[in-house]
Amino acid sequence: MSRVISTTVYLSDELSESAREKARAWYCEEGGLEYEWYDAVYEDFIQICNILGVRLKTRTFTTTGGRSHEKTCIWFSGFCCQGDGACFEGDYRYQPGAAQHIRKHAPQDEVLHRIADELQAIQQRNLWLLQADIQHQGRYYHEYSMHITVERDSPIGQQATDDADCVLSDALRDLARWLYQQLETQYDWLTSPEAVDEALIAGGYTFTETGQRLG
Structure with missing residues (x-):
């Protein structure tokens, strides 16, 4: 014989603190970050890449419904394992005024200022002719999974300075670290208690008295 069993459900702010912790854990691990929260x-x-002279590559993907769309070649893994990080694919060329423009875009970000200054300095030593190709290699996503090829686009075949490869590669990897x-x-x-509590209320999620998701 079938029976109807009723269960009282609660919003997260109606739960005890221990039950609320379980509700938060459900949101962070299973329910809450299934959207592309990193878009912004x-x-x-x-x-920032456009300001500095990095043109990111894009790739075309086809969805299960047969529609095609482009995604910028940026990847990351995180945030709790050794080897986590971010990387990107693209090409770099000298961008006039990058050091000034990045300070206007991000006036308080000293890391970006330093990266822009390093790019400008190494370009100046190479008559503004350095360029780099950035490719992702391997299964992992971090700054050292980027293979960076540096060359000097000299019309008379003049070689880059001895430090060009190292300085330019380090600056681009610092940019990937900054992104991460x-x-x-x-x-x-987004996974802080304050933000999760706000999201749980806004979403109207309901739970049992012990904090198990239900409803």
């Missing part, structure tokens, strides 16, 4: 970080990074730090900061905020 990516958009800002693309703008922004992603980690955003993730930490």
